[in-house]
Amino acid sequence: EAGVVQSPRYKIIEKKQPVAFWCNPISGHNTLYWYLQNLGQGPELLIRYENEEAVDDSQLPKDRFSAERLKGVDSTLKIQPAELGDSAVYLCASSSRGRRGTSGDGYNEQFFGPGTRLTVL
Amino acid sequence: QKEVEQNSGPLSVPEGAIASLNCTYSDRGSQSFFWYRQYSGKSPELIMSIYSNGDKEDGRFTAQLNKASQYVSLLIRDSQPSDSATYLCAVRSFRGSARQLTFGSGTQLTVLP
Numbered sequence: 001e002a003g004v005v006q007s008p009r010y011k012i013i014e015k016k017q018p019v020a021f022w023c024n025p026i027s028g029h030n031t032l033y034w035y036l037q038n039l040g041q042g043p044e045l046l047i048r049y050e051n052e053e054a055v056d057d058s059q060l061p062k063d064r065f066s067a068e069r070l071k072g073v074d075s076t077l078k079i080q081p082a083e084l085g086d087s088a089v090y091l092c093a094s095s096s097r098g099r100r101g102t103s104g105d106g107y108n109e110q111f112f113g114p115g116t117r118l119t120v121l
Numbered sequence: 122q123k124e125v126e127q128n129s130g131p132l133s134v135p136e137g138a139i140a141s142l143n144c145t146y147s148d149r150g151s152q153s154f155f156w157y158r159q160y161s162g163k164s165p166e167l168i169m170s171i172y173s174n175g176d177k178e179d180g181r182f183t184a185q186l187n188k189a190s191q192y193v194s195l196l197i198r199d200s201q202p203s204d205s206a207t208y209l210c211a212v213r214s215f216r217g218s219a220r221q222l223t224f225g226s227g228t229q230l231t232v233l234p
Contacts, residue, residue: 030210033222042125042209042224057219091164109155110222112164 002026012024018062018080020036023117025094032069034077035091043091049075054078086109089115092102101109104105125147125212127225135233140197142228144210147191153213154186154193159227160206169195200232 005024030051035043038117046065048056048059051072058065064083075120079086093110125146134140142156155171157165171177171184171193176229183196197204202207209226 038228040129041212042226044224045221048221062192109167109170111167112157115164 004094004111006090006113006116008096008116009114010117010119012121013082014121015084016081018078019082019118020079021077021092021118023088025075025092026031026111027115029094029096029111029118030072031095031097032075033093033095034067035093035112037089037115041087045098046077079118082118084096084120087118087120089117091115096098123225124223125210125225127228129226130229132228132232133231133233136200136202138200138220138232140200140204140232142195142197142208142210142230144193144195144212144225145191146210146212146214146223147196148212148214149191149221151188151214154184155195155211155213155222156184156195157180157209157211157224158206159209165209170231174226186215193209194229199209200230202232202234203228205232 007022034046034050036046037043045059047054047060048068052069058087065079067077092113095110096108127144156169158168159165169182169184171186174186174188177184180200185194207229209227211224212223
């Protein structure tokens with residue numbers, strides 16, 4: 001079974017330029033997450049999708065960040081314009097919605113893609 | 122206070138020893154707890170999940186959960202150099218109606234040959 005796929009793996013851009021990241025979750029996983037990870041820190045959630053609906057985007061800086069998951073499968077995260085402080089690893093993860101008996105709260109484990117390392121110059 | 126706290130390390134143990142990694146969390150309503158391993162330059166990889174108080178064993182890994190003390194730990198028996206990585210504790214907490222996985226900053230483990 002294929003894991004979470006992300007592209008590109010690396011991206012170097014100049015500040016004020018736009019950039020987009022793409023994610024394809026594990027087949028059958030209806031929940032998709034975008035995380036940001038800075039060096040020496042744990043991942044921080046940016047947005048969570050249940051199918052095509054963004055159900056938690058409180059951490060997404062909406063002035064420059066946007067995301068979409070139009071058909072409830074693939075997702076795109078965009079930054080426009082990029083700033084120096086946006087340099088980080090952008091991780092996509094997915095999970096299935098399990099039965100309550102599976103995990104105690106109805107959500108199964110999250111599996112991460114390889115990430116996109118963004119460098120803003 | 123951070124929602125999920127871990128000692129950043131680095132933690133060094135000799136090969137064959139037991140490595141003990143600790144994590145505390147602040148949300149008493151949390152029900153799901155996870156340990157991820159992250160090699161340098163790679164993405165987090167799920168290695169253990171635990172939902173009930175007590176111990177859960179999987180091979181050389183044992184996760185321990187104590188909800189009353191809001192404490193979760195990971196023991197790695199017979200540590201190998203290949204276990205050298207950063208270990209992330211993650212807790213599913215609730216912010217309003219949102220179920221969010223919150224990560225600690227990770228503990229860097231080095232297993233010395």
